[in-house]
Structure formats: structure tokens, C-alpha cells
Amino acid sequence: MRRRLTLLVAATTCLVLVAFLVPLALLVRTVAQDRAVVAATADVQAIVSVVGTADPTTLRLTIEQAAATRPLTVYLPDGSVLGTPAARTPAVELAARGRSLTAVSPQGREIVVAVQGRPDGTAVIRTVVSTAELSRGVTRAWLLLAGLGLALVLLGLLVADRLARRLVAPITELSAVSHRLARAELTARARPAGPPEVRDVAAALNQLAGRIQELLREEREQVADLSHRLRTPLTALRLEAESLAEPADAARITAGVDAVERAVTGLIQQARRRGAAPTGPGDAAAVVRDRVAFWSVLAEDTGRTLRLDLDPGPLPVAVADDELAAAADALLGNVFAHTPDGTAFAVSLAAVPGGGAVLTIADEGPGLPVGAAHRGASTRSTGLGLDIARRAARTNGGDLRLSTAPTGGAIVTLHLAPPP
Template sequence: MTLRTWQLRLSLGIALLTTLAFALPLGYAARQQAADRAQQRSERRAAALVTVLAATRDPGAVRAAWRSTGEDAASTCVRVPGDADVGRCRAPGSALGQASREGRTVRARAVDGQDVLLLPVRLPDGRTAFVESLVREAEKTDGVAAAWTVLAGAVAALTLIAAMGADLITRRLVRSAGELVRAASAVGQGELGVRVPVGGPQEVRKVAAAFNTMTDRIAGLMQSEREFAADLSHRLRTPLTALKLDLDTVEGPAADRLRAAVTALDQQVTHLIGLTRKGSADASPVPGQGTELTTAVGTRMAFWATLARAQGRPCDVTVDSVPVTVDVGEEEVVAALDALLGNVFRHTPMGTRCEVYAGLLDGVPSLVVEDGGPGIPLQEAASVRGHSGGASSGLGLDIAARVAAEAGGRLLVGTSRHGGAQLLLRLGGEQAGPRHRTATGKVPGGASPAGDASF
């Protein structure tokens, strides 16, 4: 339920209850007034005959006066002791006795269920005559239906006016909240220049001002981060240039390895400078422009093969023969591979075995790096926080986890079949194709249908 719908229902309920609280007593009062008017009319009809009885006791005169009342004659009657009743009398005998004893007007219930007024009249000879007047049922409800109709219309009109007023206020509030939601979504997509107009109720204005302050702060921090990264990258250029010049004077196999390493480092620095110039929004991957995982890993492993041979490390590389595409750039795939293998080379003794696999793992594009070192003691914490423990800073795992998240996957940390660390990058969702490996991420004894390379 939206805020506008909730507010509209609440306003309708409150307005309806408020108007009914006034309308119901008014309707009851209108009904009571109609009943009082009916009784007053009945009393007026009886009063005319009481005047006649006070003037004469002649039955003929009384009957003539009764007939002269016209339509009212059907609702009245006169009872004179010793004479025949004039008109149709309805009051029971008990009511006659009560009226005679009390000497006042009595309201009684007739045999047919209708209300009658019984007026006692004292005659000069001491006897008591009675004048009856029927309280008509139609007169009891005269005007009540019209009053209820007016009250119902008033209730509907007031409820509608209250709902329209509440909806107008709610739309203003929802409009301000909607602008805040759209701005937050834009900031989440990297548009840090978006700001929210400060308007609406006081609470909404405070939220909008706080949001704008937060966005300014985020933009400032990101700008500072880009400037720092750019400055650091440029500072690295100077020693790299000097190192390249010095390597030109060195000959032999070691010089070739050093030149390859320096060239790779220079490429990474250039890439970092480009990212800081474009900003994080421009550096995000473009949907539909992915990287062929097996090709990228196979090409990069040519560089790591040289280092592995230099340290005496057996390094088995397995890549699927079927192309596997992931939704991140080639630089990101290479950065993740470098981060994971860099941890292996830095935190395991020389000569420790390592294995690399790239391809489909249970139908999911995956990159697996295993080693025979001491392993990672806090595996679950490392996969969540990107910190491997010990003397490691955890930055390598942070880089790998970020790349996996950008590809729509995650980083899993486990134990390899050699007792060391197993780092599994799931780089996206399931894809159609042969499933060459099981979910354990183990290399099945070199029995992969892809080509294996050992260094």
C-alpha cells in the first residue's frame, strides 16, 4: 500500500466517523421533533371538541361539531356519560379511569396498537366526558426521510471534501518523497551531480537537505580518492621509467623476465590513470561487452609462468576449450588473477605447487586458484571481509571479490586438495554448455577435456 492510499483511507475513515458523530444525533432529533409535532396536532384536534363540550352537552350539537372537523373526524371521538359515543373511540377502559383520576391528558395505546390522546372534561353535573384524538403514524415520520436525506448528503459532501483536502496534502508529500527516491536511485547509479529540491513539509525539507549534504560529501570523497590515485600513479611513473632505462643495459634471461614484469606494471599504472580520469561511473562495465575468460586467463598465465619457473613452482593451468564470456572487462579479469596468484607467490614458500582453472564450473563461469601452502585459517571471514589473516593485508582478496561482484557472482574461500588455499571466483550466472568440473572446484586428476599446461 502506497503512502497516498494509506493517507486517503485514513482521512476517509476519520472524516466519516466525525460526520456520523454529528449526523446520527441530528437524525434522532429530527425524528423526535416529528413525533412531538404529531402529538401537538393531535392535541389541537382534541382541543376544538373540548371547547364544544364546555359550551353544551347536547348530543346533536356535539355530533355536528365533530362532523365539522372534516378529515380530522376520523381521528377523534367524544365520550359523554349516558350518551352514545360520537366517532370511533379506541382508548381502553383502563386509560379512561387513569385520566378521570388524574384529571389530565393521558397518552394510551389503543387496541389496534396506535397511540391516542385522552383528554378528560369535567361536566357541570360532576360527571367526566372524554375527548380522544389519534396520533397519526404518518405525522410521526413527517419530514424525517427528508432530514435523513439532507444529513446523508452532508455526510457524503463533508467526507469528500475532507478526502480531497487530505489527498492534496498527501500528493505534495508524496511528490517530495518521490523526488528523493529518484535522486537516491540516480546517486546509486553513479550520478553524483543529482540534488534534491529542498521543499515540502519541514521534515521532508530536513531529509532533502541531509541527502544533499551526504551527496556532496560522497562526491568530495570520490574526487579526493581519484586525485590521490592519479597522484600515486604519476609518482610511480618516474621510478618505472628509470627502471626501464637500467634494464636496457642488462642482458640475459633474468633481464627478459624483469622487462616483462616492468612492462606489465607499466600497463597497470596506465590503466589506473585512465580510470581515475574517467571516474567510477565511466569505468563501470558496459552490459553486453564481456570478456572471453579462458583466453584472458591463458594469455596472462604466460607472464606468471616465467615467475613460476624462476621460483621452482609447479603450476598447472587448465582452461576450457569452449569459450566462456563474463560481464567484466579484460583488465578486471587480469587484475583478479594477478591478485590471487600474487598472494600465492608472496605467502607460500618457493617451490609450492599452484593450480589455475578457468571455465565452466557447474555451468557457472569460474576462475579457481589453488596452492599447496599453509592455507587460510579464517576462510568464512576472508570471503566476507576480504582479509586472509596473518601478515596479509587482504587487498588481493578485496580486488577479487569486487570483480566477482561486478560480474554478478561472489568469492568463495576453501581448502585445496593439497591442503592449501582454494580461491573460487564465480563470475556470473549459469550458462549453457558442458559442465567440465564439479562444485568442489578440484582439478579431476588432469582429466579435463580442455588442454592442460604445466610450468
């Protein structure tokens, strides 16, 4: 923008200077020519009276003195020529009939004056203003005008650069602050500077950043309140589980309560560190192995066949352990929530050349419902499961992809980027 403003001012200045200096340069040349012609005409007029009245000797001496400073020729009626030798030209022949005039010749301007009143007829005085004399001082004047124009252009560029800098610097700072806010640096603030409109934008951006901080603070407080609201029912469930007579049932229910409590705690921690630096890397092999072990118990209870193909690891990825565990739980929970009991499914975890891992969960169910890829749009659910996994991957440089198996079931592939 700064460069464009400078070029705009330069172009405008050049157009104004051309419109002003070109006519002025032509006027200077015309004035110089008129000045030279007037000076030559004055020299000729100075000897008109001598040519018309003086005796031959006086006339000859006067003409020779005048011809010493300027080419001057006098054509007498008897055909004799005094002064600077020169052939008779058409202009001289015309002046011999009693008409004074100025004509253009190859040498410059030819001035002829008819002198009448002599007893022997009309005499003609001729002088020539050379091209050099006509343009004397013009080149210097043009150089001065060109220098003046160049100085004005440079001055205009300097002023334009200063003005553009004052205008562009605040806009550049606003752009930098907006990029920092986009990178979750919510403490970034713009310094109001520049024109009033730019200052208004800076104030609005600062107000927006403050409002975002307030909203995030309120969200964190609400998530923290969630923990306190869930502590009591979770404690009650744990006590009920411990009071069961069957130790296996008690252990299973207690493990489920512990898993819910860990999920709530992880959610609270994730909300509190939102906007901070990533907490990774995590070990995808250890996390997926742990979550598969948890869900395999439910798979046995519902008669589902589970096929595993897990890399022994460790597989470091950019996603933190708690986020990856939440993503794996969301994807595995979708299998149990959206497929009938007895539906087989497979879980595979493979390393990626160059770093990272790929987690694939495929089932033999009815496939993905319409709109399952959009948050809140899937049928018979809140639509958050896939979104949780997608955000966990994309926030850390990965991605989530959905496809359909040849048998009609759903295939969910979670690409996990390597740690930075």
C-alpha cells in the same frame, strides 16, 4: 503513504460524522413525534369547551366536522359515542375518572382528555396519532443528513488526497534520487519541495551527493598523481634492465616492469571511469591464459608445479579485461606470497552453461589464514588481494568463494557473470 493518509482522514471523518449525525437523527425523530402530538392535542383542546357546554345538536355537528380531518371520538357520560367509532380503551376508562393523559397504543399515540363540568358527568375526548404521522418527514430528514454526511466524507477525502499528494510527491522524488545515487548516478539532485522537514532532507541529500563527487574527484587526482610518481622509478628500472649483460635477465626484468606499468595504468583508467557505464565484456580465456603465462616463469624459478585446465575460449564475461587481469594477478600473487617455494598449485577456467565462466585457483599450501576473507584483516599482507578479485566479480554480477581442499590447501573460486 498517500493511501494510508487518505484512509486515516476518512476514518476520522466518519467517526466525527457518526458522533454528530446519530444524535441529530434521533433528535429529528423526537421533534417530529412531539410536533405531531402537540398538533393533535391542540385539536382536542379546541373542542373541549364545546363538549363541556354545547347542546347535543351543536356538539354532534362540531364533532363530525373535527373528525373529518382527524380520528376523533367523544365518549359522553350516558355511554353514547360521537365522531369516529372506537371502542373504549383503558386510557378512556382512566380519563373518565377525571385524568387526562397520553398513552402508547398499537396504532401510535393515544391522547385522551377528560372534560368535567357537564351536568351529567365527565366526558372524554379521544384521538389517535398514527405511527405514520409521528414519523412524517423523518425519513426525508434522515436522507438529507446521510447525503450531507456523504458529501462531507467525499470532501474530506478530496482534501486529504490533495494534502497527501503534496506530502508524498516530494518524498517519492527523494526516494528516486537516492536510488539513482545508489546506482552511481552522482549527478542526480533532489528538488526541494513540500514541508520544511522534507526540504531539509532534500538539501542534505544534495549536499551529500556533492560531497561524494568531491571525494571521488580527489581520489581520482590522487590516483593520477600516483602514475607520475611511479613513472620515474619505472623508467629507471627499465634502463637498468636494458643495461644488463644477460639478455634473458634483461628481458625478464623488462617484462616485469611493463607489467607493473600496465597495472598502474589500468588502475588509473579504472578510477577515472568510476561511476560510468561498465567497459565490458572481456574475454576470460585470453586474459587468464596471458596472466598464467606471466606467472609461470616465476613458478619455474621457485620450483612450483603448475597444473593447467583452461578452456580454449573465447569466454565472454561481464568483467573488463583490465579488471579481470588485476583480479587474476591478485589471486595468483597470493599463492606465491602465502605458500612456501615448491608448493604446487592448479589453475582451471571452465565455461558455465548459460554464459559466464568459473576461475578456480587451488594450492597445496597451509590454507587460508584467519580473517583472509576480510579486507585488511589477513596476516602478513594488506588483505587487498581477495578484495580486489571480489569487487571485480560482484560489481559485474559475479562472486568470489573461499574453501579448503582435502589436503588442507586453499581453493579460491571466482564466478564471472556473462555480459549483459
